[in-house]
Amino acid sequence: MDTLARACVSARLDLGFPVLTLDDELWEELIRQVLPASEVDELFPELAEHASELTRLQALPRAERALELAARLGSWEGVVQGEEAEVLPRGLGRDAREAVTPLLHRTGEAWRAAKILADLGDPEAVEALSAALPWLKTSDQRWTAMALSRLGRLDLVVNVPDDVRAAAVAAPYLGFRDHAVVTLPLDYRQLEQALPELERLLHEELRPGAAYCTITPDEVPIALAALGSEHVVVRRHAVCVLGEKRLGQEEIHPALMRAAEEDTSPDVRRLARLSLEYLG
Template sequence: MTASFDWATFERELTDALEAAIRSALLAHRDEQFYAAALGGIYREERGVISRPSLGMNSVEALNQHPLEEQPDVRWSMFDWDHLDDDWLAEAQRWEEALTAEACRERTSHWESTFQRYLMMLVRVCREVRTRLRTSGVVGPEFLVLVIDDEHHELLVRHVLTPSEVGRHFPELDVRAAEVARVAALPESERAAYFVSRLGSFSGPIDSEAAEEALRLLGQAAAPGLVARLGVEGQAWQAAKLLGEIGLADNSVTQALDTALTRLGGADQAWTARALAFLGRLDLVVDKIGRLPDDVVVTAICAPYTSFRVAPLPLNYRPLEEALERWPEAIADELKPGRGYCEISADEAAEATRGLTSRYDVVRRHAALCLEALQEQDR
């Protein structure tokens, strides 16, 4: 598909098909009181396929079949609903292929903008269908038509519903917004301490994932709280990972990581070793060969070449090639295809090109795939 992708026709067909599918379900289940329909389950791969959404519908009767304590979670969990329809859109495969081709015809930024345009189109579709159904008297004002997506949940809910409807049906979003505003007004050091306290939390207005992102943005201000967390067994791994991703390579951070390295165990120890590698202090890990498990040393050596490489040092295969003399099988397993390789910049292409002539298969394969990905980015 070229730049002539027909967005207008796509939106019109989606709107008409969604209205028809909801009307049909309501007619087929007249004895149920439906409270929502939703488009969701949109599978996508960056620079790859973008799927059509599934259609879900749920009724008060179906919701009441679940234990009372489960109902708040089930209410907006589309794949726990009674009525799911993957075939509501005619010629779905043709539209998926056309949309994917449109998204993939240029660089990653075009794929991202195309996907965002797709989401906003689905928002308009849902709003239009809800208006049609209400205007014709098929449903009442409380019946919702939503776009549900885990990654963009709040954004889509706020675009589909009015502010008063958000407060009534998704009150947790307003609670979260108030908490975000409160924390944003705190001094930087207090903000950092707050976000560190939220690490590992999967409930409340700000969860662990949001806290991680906030700490990355805070940078240096996050260091004291993260360093202190290195002393908490079972939680140190997350602090080490963030310190490595942020790229805080000052002495206080590297000394704290070095001290924690031999004191910790399991995932805490492994991520502390990786963090030191991310910060250019692999020497502190290598110095402890014999005192650390071999797998911890190997995972640190390999870390700068994996997809976890967030704040990278320039690509350099020399340490990897030296380590392959000692741990060829373990490193080959750690960097086998499918594990996820780092992305390189144009400035690193020369080292990757040198890697193509390495005596080691692992390095040659890694270099070839990194260069291939770099070429894809430039298309």
């Protein structure tokens, strides 16, 4: 890195232009930190254009803004596009729900609408998601089923392929949960109830290395209790989500020590040791 930094400085001094090394996610922040505003505007005019467009969108009435963002979902044209157009509606509540819901009827776009509706955490979306589920296919159906589950209505995910139902069962325990404006409390009961029927598929959906959800300090007792579950999938998930320093260690550390030494599953023991290493 020192050599790279020296090369960047040398390029600026000897060649008269800046050379930057950037992070894929934080590149705009890094540019604004290391360059004066005049050079940012000169060398990266797209950043000023992007800021101007965000200001314009912010000035629109909420319903109109939601409709504009919904129209940009999945598009890679324009200043605000793709993933950013998925994130921005989260603060628009009912207006976002009303703008996005019609997309449930568009093949290839329904999955994005379902994800946003789940992120909004609005139970008013359940009826539209449930109505769309039977006729949707592939990823559209999968994400719609997951959305229903994230909204607490796994009971409506019926007459779908087993892999779709397994994805729905697993959804509240994965990182998608962290995107939500409103999050349902951690509850392992629906996972435990589904395991006898969908065990192989759920082992895969919730395999080690999957992006598990993060939990709050209030949910620590639920995860600690899950260490006593008869199901490896549940215990495996619990030892991983407990391995966060921000949750504290008074109760967690001894529980993970027991899991690392005594659990009957080699996977759970290994993952418990990894969580302990992270906790220090």
